[in-house]
Amino acid sequence: MIRAATPADLPQLCTMVHALADYHGDTATATVADLRRDLFGATPWLHALVFAEPRRLLGYAALTQLARVQYGQRGMDLHHLYVCTDYRGDGIGKALLAASLDYARHNNASYVTVTTLPGNAIAQAFYLAQGFQAAPTTGLRYALNLVDKT
Template identity: 45%
Template sequence: MARIPCVLLVCLLSPPKAAFERLFPCLPERGAFERKEAEMPITIRKMTEDDVPEVVTMINGLATCHDDVPDIDAERLARDALGPHPWATVLVADGGSQLLGYAALLPMAQLQFGVRGMDMHHLFVCRDARGNGVGAALVRACQAEAREQDCSFMTVGTHPDNRKAGRFYEREGFLRRSGTGPRFSLRLDQPPT
């Protein structure tokens, strides 16, 4: 079977905004992808109801890094990841006394080829846990989860200027791929005009 390359699509780990550093201690800092010698003891597992508030805080921090105005709350995250019809799979890196990061997976497909795929929509590691193998452990767990869901490929994205993230993903086995043609969107939360 041909190897399907991964697409780099979503911005990751931009330098933090100083105004939010105190509010979001998990915001990234420069050198986030530099390796340190020791790895932290962590457990990667699916998010539980008890994890939701801490994950919402990390999602807000990541959104802020991208100059997005976050609009997520615990109720909607629980609905989308833990509800009766989950839309996303959220994995967390549990350091014992606190969560060290998370990854959010969204399903996708290439119907014309009859294959399932998984997009790693978010990958976030708290500042103090960076460089200790937490991100790599989350990526490996995401790959295992995607395989468990019969996926034959996985994608992830980053901002073109975020070279450190690109190198990180390439070290994790992702292949850089150029973008496809134009894409369009339609807002469904507003009445038609």
């Protein structure tokens, strides 16, 4: 069953966030408190959907808002899509993606983006098979760390 994440899901959700980071060779530092703030805080930053069995979550999708201000368009970025290793290939990813697209439409988004690593051919093929089109970025992107390093 797919449903919106709840505060009770946060420990399992955090474990899956870390598993996705590990899969990509990254080290996650997100905590349950971080997820609580970003999903259920005073200013929610993310929306998460989970694929839930009675006692266990098998996957999740996390979306965040985007905009193309010059076109008056709202969008969503499918920031994460994860399915537990033992359940891949069972249609859970497709179901989470479909629910994510429904959520975006319900919130008046006119587009959804997703990013894959250049070498992740499995994810690229998955998104192409679901109707996404390659949308390479143009221009340079810059970042500024706002966290005090002292």
